[in-house]
Amino acid sequence: MLSANEFKHLSALKVKKYREETRLFMAEGIKQVDEGIKSRYHCDLIVFRSDARDDIKETLHIASKKGIRCEEVRAKELERLADTVHTQGVIGYFRMPQTHAVDTNSPVLVYLDRINDPGNLGTMIRTADWFGFRDILLSPGCVEVFNPKVVRASMGSVFRGSFHQEVEVDELAELQKAGYSVVTTELEGSELKKYKPAEKTIVVLSSESHGVLPELASLADGRVKIPGVKGAESLNVAVAAGIILHKLFETGTGK
């Protein structure tokens, strides 16, 4: 059973400041919890609604083998803990991993420039994971990786990435000096078709509403654009990211 104090504590994890203080975060939904408990992340606790028990049989089985504490709660209680309205009836609580230095052997680093929509950020993490690009750098102004909505949209990919938050442009400049080529996506860039990625690439993905940060634009070694017809004003940033990352994958970078 969860105590009243534990309830308060867990509910508070919906707030960024409290997540940062406690270094804990929540993952909501069957798929997310499953991925979490199979990952290198430490799971502190799983809470679930009794009517979800059948759907999460496998999850509870793995959890019990791993010695993860599981607590059944009433529907009303789960609702209070959940971030979504239509919850699947299960939430996992995980410890944030320690931040390591950027792996400079990695052929592709993904730099996310002020992505402030959690759905987009989660989808971009999921896409990068699909292509095997697991080193994700986030600029100041990005949503936090462990925001519940980001975790959910990542469909579990958040548990496989290596994240570096609040990375300033001068840190990119350092990585550039260490051999990385910085490429941005801009409307005035050269055709993606003709783009030949360098051996080590930092690919910058900027939100469609903000554009590329000026300091980043002047740092860039290359600029690419995704071709299109006249009329539509922009692509969704997560879609643009998918096209660029697929291109990097297809040309063999990162394999």
Added chain:
Amino acid sequence: MLSANEFKHLSALKVKKYREETRLFMAEGIKQVDEGIKSRYHCDLIVFRSDARDDIKETLHIASKKGIRCEEVRAKELERLADTVHTQGVIGYFRMPQTHAVDTNSPVLVYLDRINDPGNLGTMIRTADWFGFRDILLSPGCVEVFNPKVVRASMGSVFRGSFHQEVEVDELAELQKAGYSVVTTELEGSELKKYKPAEKTIVVLSSESHGVLPELASLADGRVKIPGVKGAESLNVAVAAGIILHKLFETGTGK
């Protein structure tokens, strides 16, 4: 001023059944209304909150030139009409266009297979528009194109497409007989890199949770897959759509 009856009428447009009966729909947000009144769609009415007046000066100017009725409403009233919580303070009401036959001169037809998330559907319409693929066929089970969330996610692209809803597989079979090659996206497909589109293509985009409808899979002339590394289970359907449509655009189809 809007009468109480008009309020009831406009509020009811948040409901699909009422939209279908009246053939009217709403577009919320500055960008969406702007695109709408510049399009071939007929705009019946614009409502706005007084504090939004500065932001939509240009919109109101165009509307007045076109003789579109504009009504200022109080914040509370707009909230009642709006579909979003944080509204930008302006909503346009438009008439649904008449449905024409599918344009069989079009080199690319996009067939959306049971896309039931409005955000994904809107994003896919936006992406197809970017690449100039304006003929969109929707299977039964897709969200409705004129759902307010779809309209919003499309960022105005809904006003440029030509939509055919509730298109059954046997209609695709007819189009196939008329010269179209049907290609699906499947995990067991051939590499996208090696895919050479036919002169006339129907590209089928299926949701990642449902997969390809069996009848569609057996109809297909070709299957492609988006390569990735092991681990991540799937791509978001709107991201996958972006990668496939970019490929079709890049190989010259549709240009």
